[in-house]
Amino acid sequence: MDNSPSIAVLRGMKKAGLDFVVSVPCVNLKELISMVDKDPDIIHVPVTREEEGVGVCAGAYMGGRRTAMLMQNSGLGNSINALASLNKLYGIPLLMIMSHRGVEGEPVCAQVPMGDLTMPLLETMNIPFFVPASKTEAEGAIVEAMTTAQEKRSPVAILFKIGFWRL
Amino acid sequence: MIRLDAIRIIAEKAREDSSLLISNIGIPCKELYHVCDAPRNFYMLGSMGLASSIGLGLSLAKPQRHVMTIEGDGSMLMNLGSLATIASQHPPNYLLIIIDNGTYGSTGDEPTATSMYTDLAAMAKGAGIREVYTSYTQEGLIKLLENVKSGVIVVKVQPGNAQVPLIDICPETILAWFMGEVLENTDIKNAQC
Numbered sequence: 001m002d003n004s005p006s007i008a009v010l011r012g013m014k015k016a017g018l019d020f021v022v023s024v025p026c027v028n029l030k031e032l033i034s035m036v037d038k039d040p041d042i043i044h045v046p047v048t049r050e051e052e053g054v055g056v057c058a059g060a061y062m063g064g065r066r067t068a069m070l071m072q073n074s075g076l077g078n079s080i081n082a083l084a085s086l087n088k089l090y091g092i093p094l095l096m097i098m099s100h101r102g103v104e105g106e107p108v109c110a111q112v113p114m115g116d117l118t119m120p121l122l123e124t125m126n127i128p129f130f131v132p133a134s135k136t137e138a139e140g141a142i143v144e145a146m147t148t149a150q151e152k153r154s155p156v157a158i159l160f161k162i163g164f165w166r167l
Numbered sequence: 168m169i170r171l172d173a174i175r176i177i178a179e180k181a182r183e184d185s186s187l188l189i190s191n192i193g194i195p196c197k198e199l200y201h202v203c204d205a206p207r208n209f210y211m212l213g214s215m216g217l218a219s220s221i222g223l224g225l226s227l228a229k230p231q232r233h234v235m236t237i238e239g240d241g242s243m244l245m246n247l248g249s250l251a252t253i254a255s256q257h258p259p260n261y262l263l264i265i266i267d268n269g270t271y272g273s274t275g276d277e278p279t280a281t282s283m284y285t286d287l288a289a290m291a292k293g294a295g296i297r298e299v300y301t302s303y304t305q306e307g308l309i310k311l312l313e314n315v316k317s318g319v320i321v322v323k324v325q326p327g328n329a330q331v332p333l334i335d336i337c338p339e340t341i342l343a344w345f346m347g348e349v350l351e352n353t354d355i356k357n358a359q360c
Contacts, residue, residue: 020228043227045256047220048248055220056252059189062209062221062342063228064350085213086221090342 005165006031008135009097010039012142013068018095019043020065022053026072026099028165033070050075054082058092066146068095073102073118073159074111083125083155091153095146098159100131105162122157129157135167168305169327171198173266176305177237178203180312186233186262187349189222191242193273194328195266199237201331206348210334210341216245219263223253226261229349233260233316240267240281247290250319254295263319265291270326291319 009032013021022045023033037044043065047053050071057067076098087094101108102115122129128148132141141158149156178199181188189209190199196210211218222236243249243265253263269282281287291299298318302308311320334341 020224045224045227045252047252049246051217052220052246052248052252055214055217055246055249056224056227058217059221059224059226060228061224062346062349063225063232064346065228067224082214082217086211086217089213090338092342 003135004031005135005138005160005167006035008138009142009160010035012139013097015139016095016143016146017066018068018146020057020060020067021045021070022047022056022067023070024050024053024072024075026101028099028160028162029070029072036070050078051082054079054086054094057094058086061092061094067093068097070097071099073098073100074114076118076121077114080121080125083127087155093149093153094155095142095149096155096157097142098157099165100159100161103161118159127155127157128152129159131159131161133164138164168324170195170266170268170272170324171202171329172305173308173322173324174198174237175202176308176312177235177264181207181235184233186235187225187229189218189225189234189236191218191237191239194331195237195239197331197334198329200334201329206344209345212334212338216242218242219246219249219253222261222263223249223256223258225349226258227256230258230260232349233262235262235264238263238265239272240265240269240287241271241279243287244280244285250291250294250296257297257317259317262315262317265319265321266324267321268324268326272326272328276326288319288321291321
């Protein structure tokens with residue numbers, strides 16, 4: 001437990017100074033969302049849809065917060081207009097911490113189409129992304145991704161594939 | 168009363184109370200810019216549906232500042248989940264004002280569902296928001312704004328757009344001025360009303 005993938009992600013989030021997090025659940029994020037909710041240094045706002053979360057985080061950024069969204073990659077499809085016409089238009093950073101479903105090990109066939117489309121969509125939108133393969137890599141990648149988001153004033157994604165959550 | 172009349176009243180109250188004001192996409196933004204441009208205003212030029220969410224995030228991040236959002240009926244219908252999230256968070260410093268003219272005013276007055284059977288105040292109550300009010304007149308709106316600092320006010324107005332110019336500030340500048348106001352100056356600034 002002390003060395004679970006979720007703890008590694010949380011440790012990275014704390015190192016990156018994230019203090020405002022919105023979430024839409026995924027089975028792989030269960031433990032992480034629960035830990036974020038209990039963290040006294042993080043404002044956690046469960047939202048109904050990822051696009052809504054993009055808006056809530058944009059407002060929190062304007063209020064001086066360092067923001068992230070915990071989400072499944074399917075939610076990228078729900079967020080595209082907002083990521084383009086809000087974050088990209090004004091230059092608003094956002095870290096998207098994604099459980100990447102529909103990849104190797106996926107038991108649900110409905111996850112596969114968005115699983116395949118996630119990286120091409122991010123590339124098309126010119127959103128940088130990181131794909132850490134180990135718990136050690138995860139911590140550093142989250143810090144680097146947040147720095148990138150602030151410097152480029154852009155959304156940045158970190159994709160945690162199904163295999164990561166089984167480490 | 169048309170939308171412009173409501174925006175005039177809301178902008179005046181925001182100036183008086185030094186509230187931060189998030190404005191909805193399209194003509195509402197332009198009308199606010201026209202009647203009272205100030206660094207306290209954030210003009211949301213894209214992302215239809217997200218004005219109420221931006222205001223919520225800002226109010227949670229800055230609990231010491233009063234935040235108001237000008238939303239529309241069409242854009243509220245696009246992001247109804249936001250009402251549930253606002254109800255769950257219920258920040259005491261956040262007032263969502265939905266100006267309901269029953270049409271998509273910025274695109275050609277196509278009717279929205281509120282011109283038929285849909286009641287946004289009832290939906291806000293159903294979402295769990297405790298303070299929900301409806302105003303039908305300018306006097307009623309002025310009185311409500313005196314007393315209501317959080318929750319939702321639905322303002323029923325007639326369709327109709329004012330003839331106002333485009334916003335001639337680039338998005339990065341809008342954000343920079345707004346964030347300068349939010350993060351550096353907690354004192355009342357000189358609004359250009």
